[in-house]
Amino acid sequence: MSVIVKMEHVTKQFGGLTAVNDFSGEIEKNAIVGLIGPNGAGKTTLFNMIANYYHPTSGKIYFKDQDITEARTEDMARMGLARTFQVTKPFGDMTVLQNIMVGAFLHTTNARQVEQKAREVAGLVGMTCDLDMIANNTTTVDKKKLEIARALAVGPELILLDEVMAGCNPQEKLELVDTCRKVRDAGVTILIIEHDIKTIMSLCDKIYILHRGEKLVEGTPEQVANDKRAISAYLGEDFDNAEN
């Protein structure tokens, strides 16, 4: 399996605080990779470095074999990377369709093609509402799907999902898991930050656990679930019993 993102000894310091320390890892093309860990573990900082919102203090990041360590964030979408944000920020007074169309304008100014792309992406994520509805008036789960759709409209090869399931009930999470699988089946690689362990275990091919800025464990859901360091630092002693 080829690799779409490679991180080598990536460190990020904010003043005296080391948010990410010597992280090395890979995201395989067409995989769903999960990033989990306690609050403040460095997950969003790692995301922000892949998306080039921040540059690492040291280390290297490669995207499709290109060194993007010092790339500009505004160039990342054209290179094939899109992201969602922890706090959803739709253009609330625009329709769902118009929101999705914004991203699609990156590649063409042909309004008909943009609308076609937006409708296609809305179908892929499984938007259930009328696409002419004002974005603010949609349900929680449709707002989440809209976030994913807006990022997909850019036409990415890799999408970074930052706690996209936060605030959703179990049924809504199941729907979003289904959406993520469909997105991956459409050929888009996914890196996802998520606090719900059960969801991440069922969704991901590979999981990284970050702890105090460092990679604690890396592996398949099964490997992670059975790792003593993961259980004692993050999953908890009851995890194994609770999940089985």
Ligand SMILES: Nc1ncnc2c1ncn2[C@@H]1O[C@H](COP(=O)(O)OP(=O)(O)OP(=O)(O)O)[C@@H](O)[C@H]1O
């Ligand atoms: N721009 C910044 N300036 C200074 N410190 C920062 C900045 N961004 C993050 N940090 C600090 O870096 C550490 C890692 O934060 P980060 O947001 O990456 O963690 P996280 O794992 O995403 O946490 P959460 O699950 O709460 O979102 C924290 O101590 C945080 O306060």
